Amino acid sequence: MVEVFKTNVSKRHQANLLVTLIARSFPDYRATFDLEDCDRIMRITSKDCVICATSMIRLMQDFGYSAEVLKDEVYYLPSIMELGFQPFQTHEG
DSSP states (O other), X not given: OEXXXXXXXOSHHHXXXXXHHHHXXXXXXXXXXXXXXXXXXXXXXXXXXXXXHHHXXXXXXXXXXXXXXXXXXXXXXXXXXXXXXXXXXXXXX
8 A cells, every 4th residue: 555645844854753753653654755856755655554644644743744645646548449540350261
């Protein structure tokens, strides 16, 4: 399971502190930050359990940071038929 959050964490030492706090509070979760991304991404992963986004947001707020779930963006990809390709036709004879 993976949950991705937009945060306002801007410094590496802040991210390191939060990674430690998350590990202590939620032993089944693993947190990483991508501070180079414009959304200052926090990724929470877990092999064994569903991630509680509300708990993550609350923890972040308790320590003076903001976090919001980034929703997956689904892009429309046309099918081969919609692009004008026709299936192979075999001719018997």
